[in-house]
Amino acid sequence: MTKIDQVLNAPADASSRDELESAVVRFAGDSGDGMQLTGGQFTEATALAGNDLATFPDFPAEIRAPVGTTFGVSSFQINFGARRIMTSGDDFDVLVAMNPAALKVELPRLRKGGLLIVDTGTFNERNLAKAGYDASPLDDGTLDPFRVVALDISAMTQEAVKEFGLSKKDALRSKNMWALGFVYWLFGRPRITTQEWLTAKFANRPEIANANIAAMNAGHAMGETAELPDGIHGFHIAPAEIAPGLYRTVTGTEALAWGLVKGAELAALELMFASYPITPASPLLHSLAKLQHLGVTTFQAEDEIAAACAAIGASYAGAIGMTSSSGPGIALKGEAIGLALSAELPLIVVNSQRGGPSTGLPTKTEQSDLYQAVYGRNADAPLVVLSTRSASDCFEVGIEAVRLATKYMTPVMLLTDGYIANAAEPWRIPDLDGYEAFPVEFTTDPEGFHPFLRDPETLARVWAKPGTPGMMHRIGGIERSYDTGHISYDPENHHKMTKVRAAKIDGIAKDIPEQSVELGETSGKLAVVGWGSTYGPINRAVDNLIHRGKDVAHIHIRHIWPLPENLGELLKSYDTVLVPEMNNGQLITLIKAEYLIDAKPLNKISGQPFKIKEIEDAILDILEG
Amino acid sequence: MNELTPPEKRTAKDFATDQEVRWCPGCGDYAILRAVLNTLADIEADPANTVFVSGIGCAARFPYYVETYGFHTIHGRAPAFATGIKLANPELDVWVVGGDGDMLSIGGNHLMHVIRRNVDVQVLLFNNEIYGLTKGQASPTSRAGTRSPSTPLGSVDNPVSACVFVLGAGARFVARGIDAQQKDLPSILKRAHAHNGASFVEILQNCIVYNDGVFADITEKAVAADRQVVCRHGEPLVFGKDQDKGIKLNTETLSLEVVEIGEDGPEAAGVLVHDETNRTLATMLAGMDDETLPVAVGVIYCDPGESYGDGMARVKDQAVKRAEGADLKSIMHAGHTWTVAD
Numbered sequence: 001m002t003k004i005d006q007v008l009n010a011p012a013d014a015s016s017r018d019e020l021e022s023a024v025v026r027f028a029g030d031s032g033d034g035m036q037l038t039g040g041q042f043t044e045a046t047a048l049a050g051n052d053l054a055t056f057p058d059f060p061a062e063i064r065a066p067v068g069t070t071f072g073v074s075s076f077q078i079n080f081g082a083r084r085i086m087t088s089g090d091d092f093d094v095l096v097a098m099n100p101a102a103l104k105v106e107l108p109r110l111r112k113g114g115l116l117i118v119d120t121g122t123f124n125e126r127n128l129a130k131a132g133y134d135a136s137p138l139d140d141g142t143l144d145p146f147r148v149v150a151l152d153i154s155a156m157t158q159e160a161v162k163e164f165g166l167s168k169k170d171a172l173r174s175k176n177m178w179a180l181g182f183v184y185w186l187f188g189r190p191r192i193t194t195q196e197w198l199t200a201k202f203a204n205r206p207e208i209a210n211a212n213i214a215a216m217n218a219g220h221a222m223g224e225t226a227e228l229p230d231g232i233h234g235f236h237i238a239p240a241e242i243a244p245g246l247y248r249t250v251t252g253t254e255a256l257a258w259g260l261v262k263g264a265e266l267a268a269l270e271l272m273f274a275s276y277p278i279t280p281a282s283p284l285l286h287s288l289a290k291l292q293h294l295g296v297t298t299f300q301a302e303d304e305i306a307a308a309c310a311a312i313g314a315s316y317a318g319a320i321g322m323t324s325s326s327g328p329g330i331a332l333k334g335e336a337i338g339l340a341l342s343a344e345l346p347l348i349v350v351n352s353q354r355g356g357p358s359t360g361l362p363t364k365t366e367q368s369d370l371y372q373a374v375y376g377r378n379a380d381a382p383l384v385v386l387s388t389r390s391a392s393d394c395f396e397v398g399i400e401a402v403r404l405a406t407k408y409m410t411p412v413m414l415l416t417d418g419y420i421a422n423a424a425e426p427w428r429i430p431d432l433d434g435y436e437a438f439p440v441e442f443t444t445d446p447e448g449f450h451p452f453l454r455d456p457e458t459l460a461r462v463w464a465k466p467g468t469p470g471m472m473h474r475i476g477g478i479e480r481s482y483d484t485g486h487i488s489y490d491p492e493n494h495h496k497m498t499k500v501r502a503a504k505i506d507g508i509a510k511d512i513p514e515q516s517v518e519l520g521e522t523s524g525k526l527a528v529v530g531w532g533s534t535y536g537p538i539n540r541a542v543d544n545l546i547h548r549g550k551d552v553a554h555i556h557i558r559h560i561w562p563l564p565e566n567l568g569e570l571l572k573s574y575d576t577v578l579v580p581e582m583n584n585g586q587l588i589t590l591i592k593a594e595y596l597i598d599a600k601p602l603n604k605i606s607g608q609p610f611k612i613k614e615i616e617d618a619i620l621d622i623l624e625g
Numbered sequence: 626m627n628e629l630t631p632p633e634k635r636t637a638k639d640f641a642t643d644q645e646v647r648w649c650p651g652c653g654d655y656a657i658l659r660a661v662l663n664t665l666a667d668i669e670a671d672p673a674n675t676v677f678v679s680g681i682g683c684a685a686r687f688p689y690y691v692e693t694y695g696f697h698t699i700h701g702r703a704p705a706f707a708t709g710i711k712l713a714n715p716e717l718d719v720w721v722v723g724g725d726g727d728m729l730s731i732g733g734n735h736l737m738h739v740i741r742r743n744v745d746v747q748v749l750l751f752n753n754e755i756y757g758l759t760k761g762q763a764s765p766t767s768r769a770g771t772r773s774p775s776t777p778l779g780s781v782d783n784p785v786s787a788c789v790f791v792l793g794a795g796a797r798f799v800a801r802g803i804d805a806q807q808k809d810l811p812s813i814l815k816r817a818h819a820h821n822g823a824s825f826v827e828i829l830q831n832c833i834v835y836n837d838g839v840f841a842d843i844t845e846k847a848v849a850a851d852r853q854v855v856c857r858h859g860e861p862l863v864f865g866k867d868q869d870k871g872i873k874l875n876t877e878t879l880s881l882e883v884v885e886i887g888e889d890g891p892e893a894a895g896v897l898v899h900d901e902t903n904r905t906l907a908t909m910l911a912g913m914d915d916e917t918l919p920v921a922v923g924v925i926y927c928d929p930g931e932s933y934g935d936g937m938a939r940v941k942d943q944a945v946k947r948a949e950g951a952d953l954k955s956i957m958h959a960g961h962t963w964t965v966a967d
Contacts, residue, residue, distance in 0.1 A: 297941075309702040311709060432954050472694050
């Protein structure tokens with residue numbers, strides 16, 4: 001397959017498109033420029049063209065940062081190709097920069113020889129100064145290493161939408177569609193999905209819809225007809241080889257919402273979801289709020305604590321209570337989660353992790369709440385911790401969370417992150433009838449009943465819900481007697497109950513799949529052990545190096561607590577274990593503590609996902625170092 | 626205790642559990658428990674369908690002593706748990722019990738929101754103006770100058786009025802009772818129970834150990850009639866041993882004052898007639914804390930509106946209608962999909 005820079009260096013031939021294996025495109029502009037929408041549209045069209053893909057929306061914490069500043073830059077990255085795409089890509093092949101600030105922020109990651117599409121209409125003195133440029137980078141040689149398509153997109157957009165009689169401000173709002181039209185031409189993408197989307201979105205304002213469509217068509221026409229510099233012409237990326245089936249694109253948030261709904265259905269329980277707005281977790285509340293017709297109840301609580309408490313109240317009343325937040329909010333929920341595990345009620349707690357501590361980097365991704373999930377409560381307070389590796393994985397993990405919470409009467413912490421929540425990828429829509437139900441059986445027999453009677457095998461307590469005749473009982477956060485379920489301050493009893501609570505969670509290791517090896521052998525020189533959204537870059541890096549003959553394997557952990565039963569033995573069968581994490585080393589501590597093995601950390605705490613090359617380099621350091 | 630169909634009407638005793646009550650001897654909570662058990666018998670509550678929810682504190686032990694479902698939760702959060710319970714099963718009859726520290730300090734936020742949402746629960750706030758379980762610190766309802774282990778020279782902060790606070794939060798049922806008033810308290814509780822939406826009852830409760838006699842100036846037999854005005858809808862706001870005093874609106878200062886009722890009766894004296902649907906009047910009555918005015922007891926305000934549960938059900942119905950039968954499968958298949966062939 002041809003590399004994009006070879007194509008760019010090839011003689012101009014506008015009549016044919018050059019074949020590429022994959023490409024990384026980054027749309028960058030001001031927060032108000034609509035880059036996320038533009039990227040979303042390109043994603044949809046690319047998925048329909050049959051490519052595999054992964055995306056990375058990267059936007060500022062401020063809703064509207066001052067226009068034209070570097071901290072107001074909002075970007076959307078997509079990696080798509082004719083092969084399996086594991087990450088949103090490292091450096092970009094194509095960068096669309098809608099203003100000087102976007103160029104300033106993103107140019108360092110455009111590959112040498114990469115294609116830069118830039119709106120020169122925004123390169124005035126004021127915007128250059130805001131971006132921190134002393135001189136225009138268009139003229140001073142800064143862009144020499146790149147292939148540059150410098151066009152006055154602003155002016156051409158205004159020209160294209162002239163006939164609709166919009167104000168200048170409204171007219172300029174269509175320039176993202178002009179750029180999208182151009183990129184559609186570049187990769188031979190059909191425009192029909194975006195045209196339909198615009199028509200529906202602006203059904204009440206057809207002049208806006210038409211202006212946007214006209215801008216997109218103008219951008220597309222520019223690619224088709226204009227003389228572009230340096231032999232730039234269109235590319236073709238063949239459909240990827242993907243397992244047969246019916247596909248759609250899905251974000252982690254959507255897949256998780258659906259997985260939780262499906263899980264509740266399999267458990268035969270009502271779903272009550274209580275949450276408080278926080279970045280980047282709020283979209284899950286929004287997604288579930290749209291599913292009320294499926295019996296889902298969503299509740300926007302007054303604070304994080306109330307959200308957790310309401311969810312626990314719902315579980316107490318016989319539903320499956322769920323709450324969701326990001327690290328700081330999870331911290332606030334800690335006491336309530338302690339009650340849920342003490343009163344032994346099922347509860348799902350979703351943590352969309354973000355950069356921390358404290359407010360940290362709200363819109364940037366990190367996986368630094370593993371300690372909080374596993375250890376972050378007062379006293380001996382074990383619960384189940386699961387993690388999700390990708391957008392599509394969220395569906396399965398959502399179901400697994402409900403299964404474990406209800407079967408074992410325990411809170412389950414489900415770790416996802418801002419990257420997974422927002423990123424989109426193609427998803428083979430699962431067969432909803434193919435899942436085995438796990439309906440909850442409420443206790444209704446008063447004979448010999450007390451609320452802390454346990455299943456001898458799972459150690460889960462019985463669940464009698466209010467409204468059931470003859471089963472009246474009181475529970476709470478005070479220690480209760482193992483034998484009667486009544487309040488007990490007996491010292492021996494507290495020792496026993498603490499051990500039982502721990503044994504119940506530990507026992508779940510027998511009820512989860514053994515740890516498998518994603519790639520490579522089950523023993524050897526090096527295992528790369530990851531969890532969560534590092535799946536893509538680790539998998540691709542290991543795959544690349546296996547193809548280069550290296551003795552390396554990829555292990556990815558979904559069940560963080562309890563850990564799979566065979567994990568310790570498995571890890572001991574490798575000479576070295578490398579643990580890449582987007583934190584300062586948390587899973588590695590857990591593994592060391594549990595198995596007393598030596599492991600090497602690889603930490604990236606920049607709010608950005610790992611690059612494949614960073615992981616490859618770390619692996620080669622160990623194997624060859 | 627476990628029969629499915631009770632042969633005859635339950636008595637207060639049937640609503641008591643076998644658990645040893647662990648409040649201090651002489652605590653006002655005993656009297657409130659008695660009043661609640663009597664109320665449950667009186668309204669023929671279904672124990673299987675009744676839930677008592679509490680936070681932390683002396684008052685919060687309450688659920689252990691009532692033979693219904695009970696959830697003893699964490700400090701201040703009982704209203705949030707109760708909201709979740711009602712959202713999951715709107716049919717349950719939910720009572721929330723807590724003290725002044727639990728509901729107005731650490732849980733003040735949740736009290737505000739359960740009230741403003743109008744969740745259909747009965748909130749009973751046992752106000753003894755002190756922290757009991759933590760051994761006698763000043764509480765958010767303690768009067769300024771209260772000496773306690775945490776305020777040895779007297780508290781500096783001003784107290785909050787529970788009833789005025791909830792009225793400000795949009796309460797639609799507000800009442801005030803007194804622990805020892807075994808005749809009046811159950812009738813207030815009965816009305817609270819009958820109200821659809823959040824009903825709030827402040828119960829003045831004597832803490833015999835840390836704040837004994839804090840309400841003596843209004844509850845002692847010798848002064849009670851002169852220091853309490855009982856609010857009865859549609860009746861003049863009269864009080865005093867001889868029913869010779871009334872509450873009047875001073876239209877110049879826009880404040881309430883006491884007026885002597887002469888021979889021509891309350892109307893001639895300008896005594897206000899209690900209108901429990903009048904929020905402004907209720908707020909003024911609830912706020913009478915000046916020694917020249919009596920303390921208002923009884924149902925101060927009652928003006929029902931749509932409860933949270935009813936509103937949520939209405940919205941859910943709307944969602945079902947709009948969805949036109951869409952299920953999870955159709956949602957997952959909606960939008961752009963494509964088929965990858967073998």
